[in-house]
Amino acid sequence: MLNMIDFYTDEYFMREALKEAQLAFDAEEVPVGAVIVLNKTIIARAHNLTERLTDVTAHAEMQAITAASEFLGAKYLKKCTLYVTLEPCAMCAGALAWSQIERVVFGAFDLQKKFDDEVIYHPKTTLHKGLLEEESVQLLKSFFEKKR
Numbered sequence: 001m002l003n004m005i006d007f008y009t010d011e012y013f014m015r016e017a018l019k020e021a022q023l024a025f026d027a028e029e030v031p032v033g034a035v036i037v038l039n040k041t042i043i044a045r046a047h048n049l050t051e052r053l054t055d056v057t058a059h060a061e062m063q064a065i066t067a068a069s070e071f072l073g074a075k076y077l078k079k080c081t082l083y084v085t086l087e088p089c090a091m092c093a094g095a096l097a098w099s100q101i102e103r104v105v106f107g108a109f110d111l112q113k114k115f116d117d118e119v120i121y122h123p124k125t126t127l128h129k130g131l132l133e134e135e136s137v138q139l140l141k142s143f144f145e146k147k148r
Helices: 010-026 060-072 090-099 133-147
Strands: 033-038 041-047 080-086 103-108 126-129
Touching (some): 010 041, 010 060, 010 103, 010 133, 041 060, 060 080, 103 133
Parallel strands (some): 080 103, 103 126
Antiparallel strands (some): 033 041, 033 080
């Protein structure tokens, strides 16, 4: 009997979020991408749309939360995981807390962040920090170097 390899790992889903970040980069948006996963299935994909929508709240995480909620027909994402290429800002972390998402996995650290993870996320949310950090950082650096 062959052993089945589980291809649906955290790294796999973070690479899917990186694909979304590349779409944002190509559209001249800050390259942040996100996917929300339930039972090893992507139920939402999103990237930053702040320029396109002229909306400062149109972050990848916010777009993904909305899409996942619509997919599920529910406002809570209790058994879901968010994979996002950049550490969520305070606005997005607050929205994730309200969604009661089970897990957040992010790539690059937001060095401008000025809040305490333990306070803003839902108490039951677990965090996995720095997954594929180098790839996430490189995309962000390339974007901002291009803008200068």
